[in-house]
Amino acid sequence: MAFGVTVDLVVFTIRDDRLCALFVRRGIPPHRDRWALPGGFVLEEEGLLDAARRELADETGLDDLPIHLEQLATYGDPGRDPRMRVVSVAYLAFGPELPEPEAGTDAAEARWRPVDEMAPHPDQLAFDHAQILSDGLERARAKLEYSPLATAFCAEEFTVAELRHVYEVVWGIELDPRNFHRKVTGSPGFLVPTDRRTTRNGGRPALLYRRGDATVLNPPIAR
Amino acid sequence: MAFGVTVDLVVFTIRDDRLCALFVRRGIPPHRDRWALPGGFVLEEEGLLDAARRELADETGLDDLPIHLEQLATYGDPGRDPRMRVVSVAYLAFGPELPEPEAGTDAAEARWRPVDEMAPHPDQLAFDHAQILSDGLERARAKLEYSPLATAFCAEEFTVAELRHVYEVVWGIELDPRNFHRKVTGSPGFLVPTDRRTTRNGGRPALLYRRGDATVLNPPIAR
DNA sequence: ACAATAGTGTCTCTCAGACAGTATCGT
DNA sequence: ACGATACTGTCTGAGAGACACTATTGT
Numbered sequence: 001m002a003f004g005v006t007v008d009l010v011v012f013t014i015r016d017d018r019l020c021a022l023f024v025r026r027g028i029p030p031h032r033d034r035w036a037l038p039g040g041f042v043l044e045e046e047g048l049l050d051a052a053r054r055e056l057a058d059e060t061g062l063d064d065l066p067i068h069l070e071q072l073a074t075y076g077d078p079g080r081d082p083r084m085r086v087v088s089v090a091y092l093a094f095g096p097e098l099p100e101p102e103a104g105t106d107a108a109e110a111r112w113r114p115v116d117e118m119a120p121h122p123d124q125l126a127f128d129h130a131q132i133l134s135d136g137l138e139r140a141r142a143k144l145e146y147s148p149l150a151t152a153f154c155a156e157e158f159t160v161a162e163l164r165h166v167y168e169v170v171w172g173i174e175l176d177p178r179n180f181h182r183k184v185t186g187s188p189g190f191l192v193p194t195d196r197r198t199t200r201n202g203g204r205p206a207l208l209y210r211r212g213d214a215t216v217l218n219p220p221i222a223r
Numbered sequence: 224m225a226f227g228v229t230v231d232l233v234v235f236t237i238r239d240d241r242l243c244a245l246f247v248r249r250g251i252p253p254h255r256d257r258w259a260l261p262g263g264f265v266l267e268e269e270g271l272l273d274a275a276r277r278e279l280a281d282e283t284g285l286d287d288l289p290i291h292l293e294q295l296a297t298y299g300d301p302g303r304d305p306r307m308r309v310v311s312v313a314y315l316a317f318g319p320e321l322p323e324p325e326a327g328t329d330a331a332e333a334r335w336r337p338v339d340e341m342a343p344h345p346d347q348l349a350f351d352h353a354q355i356l357s358d359g360l361e362r363a364r365a366k367l368e369y370s371p372l373a374t375a376f377c378a379e380e381f382t383v384a385e386l387r388h389v390y391e392v393v394w395g396i397e398l399d400p401r402n403f404h405r406k407v408t409g410s411p412g413f414l415v416p417t418d419r420r421t422t423r424n425g426g427r428p429a430l431l432y433r434r435g436d437a438t439v440l441n442p443p444i445a446r
Numbered sequence: 447a448c449a450a451t452a453g454t455g456t457c458t459c460t461c462a463g464a465c466a467g468t469a470t471c472g473t
Numbered sequence: 474a475c476g477a478t479a480c481t482g483t484c485t486g487a488g489a490g491a492c493a494c495t496a497t498t499g500t
Contacts, residue, residue: 160480442488
């Protein structure tokens, strides 16, 4: 009845118009040289969320990232780790375009990889991490609809077009810019307009917004 | 780095027009004589879901219940159990009107209690079980909207009115019987009509339905 | 006959999607 | 001037809510 407890992280970001997740190449057995989700053991006096935060800071090399972290699910099949009985609490993280990660202590290599390159090849991933990735992806896609989660992929201040880009990349579809604009600006508490504009995407200057304090979108953003 | 791992269960059913959950009164310290969610330690070679099923069968005294079980969340704050470091994986269960439970092995008493009696008094519950109950309630209410979960509260065959009653009890509001009827019978894959009718609720005989194979309701049932 | 519940039809209002049209920048 | 993007207005069709109306039972 003594279990090891780990946290594993599905860290999503958007790079070059693609949804990417953070992976490490394992430097030690088991599954040596295969890709895995970043993670590690929970310490004796450490909460689960604290452990997730610590691992995230470790792997990205940055300390105070503007990152949304939430619990995804827990995986504990006997035999999922051949060394011992391990229960893994998976966390889901979202951030704006993040820097290339530093290689961690026991990882040979850490890199952003597009999820549409990894998800179709579950056998390239260590342990049950393909399942965790798949669950994380499904959760992320669903939460875009009814929560302001998409703003977690954006910088502090962002335009409506940048927000729309998040939806388009994560869902893999195109959205009508005009209807999208009406929908998100009309959703109470979703977006707070600033008094600044930007032309960084070309064309007419676009108003910059910040995330509002809404936790749920009503009505949802239809897919 | 050796953790105890338990499963805790939030088991919902509907009794006497009220949403009830299963509680046990603790017969041993800590939190002796307080109410707790049923649960127990995961065994050495046992999967998490298997452990939840086993505990559920234990506590209800029945073996092959028509019960929906899904993982809720995992709770692992240091100090949540004063005896040792314990990580608890909570599961959410739903069943039709279930029999009064047998007292389990190490529980002094097991009973159905209406959640609106328990939720407002978090201090009457052991450990962090008030939080778990609250999370389970929120999840259940949300899932009624967009999943066929409500059918898990009904018997194998049920009427539209019985299904509506589930929504009304869990959400604590009244719904228009006519619009509800149109909505659920028009939701593809939600309900499969049988060729039988019942008058058990009085009035004109109502057609009996079974759950369909839909896993998601589109459009959702509005609250 | 009457009460009670099941189920259908209809109206109205709102909202989502399609898309025309206008505004304001860089080049 | 022209291309590009931002934003607004308008039309239409689908669906939600309100509620009248009909159907079929038990008493």
